[in-house]
Amino acid sequence: MKVIGLIGGMSWESSAQYYRIINEEVRARLEGAHSAKSLMWSMDFGEIEALQHQGDWASLTERMIEAARNLERGGADFLVICTNTMHRMAADIENKVKIPLLHIADPTAAKIKQAGVSKVGLLGTAFTMEQDFYKGRLSEKFGLDVLVPPAEDREIVHEIIYHELVSGVVLEASRARYREVIARLVERGAQAVILGCTEIMLLISQKDSPVPIFDTTELHALAAVDWALGQQPQR
Incomplete structure (x- = not known):
């Protein structure tokens, strides 16, 4: 081993x-x-x-x-x-x-491709959602079409991570806000959603999304x- x-x-x-x-x-x-x-x-x-x-x-x-x-x-x-x-x-x-x-992006992308998904929503810190180091790898290496939330939703996702989840705080109100963000990504065509911050799995599971969830953790x-x-x- x-x-x-x-x-x-x-x-x-x-x-x-x-x-x-x-x-x-x-x-x-x-x-x-x-x-x-x-x-x-x-x-x-x-x-x-x-x-x-x-x-x-x-x-x-x-x-x-x-x-x-x-x-x-x-x-x-x-x-x-x-x-x-x-x-x-x-x-x-x-x-x-x-x-x-x-x-971390490679096994995630491999599972997404295996599931036949081509357009995926990405949730994570503002750094992950806005910078190219992660989205670029998903698109350039694996050919995925990556959607990120608009600015207001990115702020919601980021703030909940840093003000709650990293401290182990899990609130139903925040889960409801994430569900709304996910729903808006699905409305834009996301066939699945990547939980692209390792703390998000503390808050969100498959039952919170109408499309498949891929938990990077x-x-x-x-x-x-x-x-x-x-x-x-x-x-």
């Missing part, structure tokens, strides 16, 4: 879900008392969040590279970044370590198990 190197803490609420999903899946596949071999480097998300909103991506890139190198030195065989937004610097990390990185974690047990993740 390969050692999974997890860059977590962004926020720890979703990193805990990664740890749970990965270990439950390893136990299910190998049975008995088996669990995953893993290392986690957990960030202080208060510091990360401040740098994100300051737009200091250079400092964030340095911290992510340092975390990746620490995991590599610790014996990780490959890397998993337990957040969508910080894949903004995925290429920088790959250039600074010798072990491979499992990109679960799909990424399951792909990590595939890789750890010797199967290459779907691409």
Whole structure:
């Protein structure tokens, strides 16, 4: 079994879900008392969040590279970044370590393509929804037509993530607002919706959407198990 190197803490609420999903899946596949071999480097998300909103991506890139190198030195065989937004610097990390990185968009897009979906709505932080590092990979590498909410809805999605979900706060009123955002994406032609922030799965599940939901947290974690047990993740 390969050692999974997890860059977590962004926020720890979703990193805990990664740890749970990965270990439950390893136990299910190998049975008995088996669990995953893993290392986690957990960030202080208060510091990360401040740098994100300051737009200091250079400092964030340095911290992510340092975390990746620490995991590599610790014996990780490959890397998993337990957040969508910080894949903004995925290429920088790959250039600074010798072990491979499992990109969160790839297993998600593979499942979407497998389902026969071509036009998909994307929910996430404002950084993920507005910048091209994530949408561009989905469209250029996998040929997906990616829809993001309009500005007002993007603000709703972003604020709920940073003011509630990263602190483990799950409110019915916020779930209702997300349902409305999803409904408007579907009205525009979205055939499915990507939960493109690892905390959104705390709030939204399939019952909240009239179209299929693709949860990046679960799909990424399951792909990590595939890789750890010797199967290459779907691409």
